[in-house]
Amino acid sequence: MNDALNHLLDAPAWGVYTAVALLVFAEDALFFGFVIPGETAAVLGGVAASRGHVALGVMIITVVLAAIVGDSVGYEVGRRFGSRIIGSRPLTRHQKRLGDAQDLLARRGGAAVFLGRFVAFFRAVMPALAGAAHMRYRRFLGYNAAGGLCWGVTFVLVGFVAANSYARIEQAVGRGAAVAVALLVITALIIWRIRARRKAEREGPALTN
Numbered sequence: 720m721n722d723a724l725n726h727l728l729d730a731p732a733w734g735v736y737t738a739v740a741l742l743v744f745a746e747d748a749l750f751f752g753f754v755i756p757g758e759t760a761a762v763l764g765g766v767a768a769s770r771g772h773v774a775l776g777v778m779i780i781t782v783v784l785a786a787i788v789g790d791s792v793g794y795e796v797g798r799r800f801g802s803r804i805i806g807s808r809p810l811t812r813h814q815k816r817l818g819d820a821q822d823l824l825a826r827r828g829g830a831a832v833f834l835g836r837f838v839a840f841f842r843a844v845m846p847a848l849a850g851a852a853h854m855r856y857r858r859f860l861g862y863n864a865a866g867g868l869c870w871g872v873t874f875v876l877v878g879f880v881a882a883n884s885y886a887r888i889e890q891a892v893g894r895g896a897a898v899a900v901a902l903l904v905i906t907a908l909i910i911w912r913i914r915a916r917r918k919a920e921r922e923g924p925a926l927t928n
Contacts, residue, residue, distance in 0.1 A: 765878020
């Protein structure tokens, strides 16, 4: 994994933009979110920007546009093939969470599209569910764009700030201490993500009330 990340971060600038855009796009358009969460690609884009390898502003625009376009493609796929997708094999193991997403969409409408952008499973399926539910595209696009903008800016900046903080710590106290701090932060983030995911699974039905 580290070698793969290093190859990505050491690629030409256009290659980094392209790889990050494709990963973010594919998460929602092709349901790759079950394999590689788009937020990981967005954070890596921020790390690349912190190294001066790519421009921060361009990376943010790239991630936001890829998120919006990917969601729009997912919406169209859901509008045309909704029933087939919902009954597809990859989703059969997630019927409860899928039901929660459908219920949230039915009760909250466009707000569910916006909120779904910040939950990995919902982010991967919500555009297709909105299309399958025949939500008006103009309404979908408004909430989709707002969610993509907030999400893209947040996670690119997380990567940018985290990488710069690591560099400053390394310069001040040495690489060993910097690595130790980074590991502590990563561990805390993992624990937070696990707890947040479990909480979302428990409260999924409650969010729809």
